[in-house]
Amino acid sequence: MSVMDVLLALGAIAYAVTAIASRRLARWGTLVLLPVLAVGGVAQWIVEGFYWQFAPTYVLVCGAAGLVVAQRDRDRQSTWRRRWVGVARGGVGILVVVAGIAWLLVPVPNLPRPTGPYAVGTEVFRLVDPQRSETATDSADDHRNVVVQAWYPADPAVSGTPSTYLDGLDRLPEQVTVLPACLMRGYGRIDTHGRTGVPVSADRARWPVVLFSPGYGAPRGFYTGLIADLASRGVVVFAVDHPYEVAVTELVDGTIATQQQRFLDDDPDQSRYMSAQLDVRTADLRFVVDQLGRPGGFGARLSDRLDTEHVAAIGHSFGGATAAAALASDPRLTAAANIDGTLYGTLPQQALTKPFLLLESDHSETGHSAQYLDGNRALLDRLRAPGFRYEIAEANHYSFTDAPRFLADPARHLVAQFIGGSRGPRQTQRATNDILMAFLQDPLGIGHGDTAAAAAKYRNIHGGPVR
The missing domain is CATH 3.40.50.1820 (Alpha/Beta hydrolase fold, catalytic domain)
Structure with a gap:
């Protein structure tokens, strides 16, 4: 995997964790990580093209962003909406696992540099x-x-x-x-x-x-x-x-x-x-x-x-x-x-x-x-x-x-x-x-x-x- 791939994968996980952890961390992740991930995702598509292995990563970022929006003003939400937010949190957690499994299949393998003198x-x-x-x-x-x-x-x-x-x-x-x-x-x-x-x-x-x-x-x-x-x-x-x-x-x-x-x-x-x-x-x-x-x-x-x-x-x-x-x-x-x-x-x-x-x-x-x-x-x-x-x-x-x-x-x-x-x-x-x-x-x-x-x-x- 390229450095860009690794950073994008780790950033997506970090953002998902902030979205699940607390509203304060979610706000910080949205202000700091989300813009970086958006730019990184676009750059990856331009430089490397689309890999299906990274589709769950893109969905994870979108799902985490949606969870952040859904959790706003949670104290004023109705009981059923809070339940749906809980379901959404579980869904983002599942997406982390799915994205992790997809990352196990390397988009671009790295071959070792030859060891001989030529x-x-x-x-x-x-x-x-x-x-x-x-x-x-x-x-x-x-x-x-x-x-x-x-x-x-x-x-x-x-x-x-x-x-x-x-x-x-x-x-x-x-x-x-x-x-x-x-x-x-x-x-x-x-x-x-x-x-x-x-x-x-x-x-x-x-x-x-x-x-x-x-x-x-x-x-x-x-x-x-x-x-x-x-x-x-x-x-x-x-x-x-x-x-x-x-x-x-x-x-x-x-x-x-x-x-x-x-x-x-x-x-x-x-x-x-x-x-x-x-x-x-x-x-x-x-x-x-x-x-x-x-x-x-x-x-x-x-x-x-x-x-x-x-x-x-x-x-x-x-x-x-x-x-x-x-x-x-x-x-x-x-x-x-x-x-x-x-x-x-x-x-x-x-x-x-x-x-x-x-x-x-x-x-x-x-x-x-x-x-x-x-x-x-x-x-x-x-x-x-x-x-x-x-x-x-x-x-x-x-x-x-x-x-x-x-x-x-x-x-x-x-x-x-x-x-x-x-x-x-x-x-x-x-x-x-x-x-x-x-x-x-x-x-x-x-x-x-x-x-x-x-x-x-x-x-x-x-x-x-x-x-």
Whole structure:
């Protein structure tokens, strides 16, 4: 929330309290707080636009003002009017509660500033693979779109233009993953800490590459906090959207693709569907690697600055399975990391020959399925290269995403009591990126990392080498 939002919310509560407390305080609140709130509300609408989360706040201010008027000359009022005033006081009290609940849903989330030594540049590439048909649509002429957002170490001397948090903000479907689109009314104002139109840092001639695949149905934007921080540490991250599975993606022709799930009646646990979708995602990553090696594949700014000999894949949830599957099938990748992902198909039976990392949320908080536990155990048992497994205590499945930041701190704390994640996204993601960077240094050719030491810096992170 912005400073303006916080002040408006606190001022509305204070005014409501004065209206309920006594006529003297009500008079003071009307003379002092009400004009400030009126000016602040108008200023908020002009600067930030309307958020439905603040509608109860506006009603609260109006209700408190009406209560102040109704309480005038209370000694001369009839009995029934005094009763109605009492009801009005209770109504204003209820409005305080309603407004408080609405404020738990943050209008404009604040993402943490990246912790690495580099400024962050970003650019979106909307590509079409002419070799693959789009199986999610009914048109035989449709080819597979792959949307990639590059995040890279940038020259801090060039300011650039702020990047957009999410595709199609003005054309969102009714729901984006589990969130109603109306909650995202102000998401165009989120500071991603990434800037467009800025040159790549000159500190290295070529920068190593990390492919990132998001969770099932989740837009790449929901991982901006994690990804921007990773790029600030000295790698180029290509965050890949998988159209028609992700909740919302803008395609190369400008149309908005939404989720199209084609479940089968004879596939009750959807394992066949997920296995097939894993193949689609793996092909998406392979296509991105193809573009890395093609002259001009990612524009004049980036193409000549990429170290195509050092490419790793990471991902969260279904994206973690995608990273592992890509490592198993594409010899051009040098390492992979699975963040809390369940494996599908024949992937658990693969014998990976490149370094692999499994990062997990707290088992007791996330409640991983038997398929998750058995599949990852089988994959690690067959590993034929250096590998690590770490479990981050007090982190839940969503702690690696921006989703907890969509709630105000009190709501986040309350939700954590039911679904876990009390470590919080900031500490979870910082620990995650410290471990990732230590693990990736050798496979990416940028140094010699100590993965165990990176994990040991944090409390209650359990695990270690598996080979």
